[in-house]
Amino acid sequence: MAVALVAAGAPGAGAEEFGPRIIIEKIEITGNSSTADRVILRALPVAAGDELRGGDRRLREARYKLLALGFFRDVGLSLAKGSQRGYVILRVEVEERGTIVLNNFYFGVSEAVPWWLGAEVSDANFLGTGVQVGVGAVHAADSEIYGGQDQWSYRARIANPALFGSPLGVAAELTMLRASEPYLVAEAPGDGAPEDFQAFSYERRTARLGISYDLTPLSSLGVSWRLDAVSADAPPDGARVLAGDSLVNGLSVAFEHDTRPDPILPFTGSRLSISAEVGAGVWASDYDFGSALARYERWWPVLGQEHVVSLHLTGGVILGDAPLFDRFYVGDINRLLAPRAQGLVVSTQPAPDFLGTGADEVTYGDTVGLLEVEYTYLLFRRRQWVYGGRLYVGAGLVTLVAHDSADDPPLDVVMDAGIRLDTEFGIFELTLGNGLGRMPL
């Protein structure tokens, strides 16, 4: 069916020539009880003394730039007459929102671990400075596995994503954890029964320092350094953790480009993320390794924005002697299993192995490949309380390969279905995978 576009009026075409010529005399900010004026002034694309047209792109974008900080529920901008003809006062009225975020909530029970519970909370605008501060804690009860014990993980981080209003950001993170790592002692993986496993313990003290640079408003490049002090208590042969004290010293780079207008309920756009890390003995690392992970996702609206199809591709490889906890873990890849809770393994359940290729025999891998297709259906879109909801169903193929295994690469089916809600109180996801991965069924 032919569609003839007679003409498309583009908003803002010839914008720079439209509207009266004005000079910004000063900027007045109201409504900001906790956010410092300087944080708002830095984010504005115009400043006192600027001479421009009323239709200038910078004025049109000013509201978006402030909302992009994530500190405000709403932003109102208006102009008032200045002290002489042509001069104007830019009035910025902000409505602040609470910036405390419950980023993650860890909970569940499994056959191996009676319960685990934890949360990660952050403040995106600490003391109104624009600095982000976050803490997280997880505790997992003493496991049913021989040699197992209770596990804990504590994390604190601080970040300034726009140092002095520039595209440069800095971040630091400290993590302390004690893990009780299960390993299979039975000949066959079975159904993940705790009696088929033993456990060994290790502790980690991890410090990360990173810088980031926003290449464009939608893409960024980051570099970070990690120092990980590991202390392992009698690990078994082949555990990929050195006995006693050891160090992981790694340098990583990461790139991200995200064009999704709505990252919560995406209907169009794409996201590309690539990261790589190197650890080497030449800079005092006891583990020589290199790793790379890339993920590409794209969303296509079908028949309007109600029906959306998306493609998700992930590929990763680890070379050398990466420590156990840096290898690809099956629970982080397969939605039907429990993911690690802030670095802690909380289940011994193997992959379903729907195709009978031995996927249930791999817990950690050095190569991962994942291809998923997802269909989502827009249930509703509203302006208040519950802004929108999408049903989704997804399926795909995954392979997780351990380089020291002589078997053929296993292939398994991954699938999930559920509902995602974008609400005034946050993001909620109710899925089959979440339910199955957090209960011993």
Added chain:
Amino acid sequence: MSLRVTIAATMAVVVVAAPALAGDKYIPKKMGFAEKDGFLVVTSSFTELFDERAYEGLSSGFEHNVVLRAYIYRDGGDMPVASTAATYRVIYDLWDESYDVQLIDPRGVVNWRFSSRADTLRAITEAHELPLASLRMVPVGEVFYCKVVVELNPVSDEALAEMRRWLTRRAGAERLASNASFFGTVVSVFVNPKLDQADAALTLTSQRFFRPKSAPVPKPKDH
């Protein structure tokens, strides 16, 4: 196993109930259609796009845009046979106390100046003989209808992506964590302001119409 069945059944109920919550609202609107210079043209108004707050906002000194997109469909068809667009821009000049209005549509660019806000509102919420399609696209005798989507201050996908990017960059977690789950969080609780793709939007649908063989002007026909 019963728990698995319960979860599956719950999800099934949600899936089945979903269509009841879905659907856009189309507002029926009587529109005028005519033939002019080889084009089918439409005349309509959409003042209801502006509520009191938006109307007051016209005097803020900031530019406001009204973007109109019109589509013609065959009666019973899902795909448009033709479409057109128009943009209205308005800025209040604080010192001259007047409203500069610019209309960009298939006929070109037209500029007006108004001293009254009410006259300005009328000018930017009316499509007068807007060319919809070449008459060749609208054969005589077939029945058509028109959908008009109007938006106040629409936001580009890129700007919206920038505004909501903080949602995926909380506390720098994603930049630093190398061993995070691939599939994100189960729940994330925070004050989440609504950011729409436009300050306001309307979708209007016209009465059915057709081009008669003899009469030069199509005769409107009610639903």
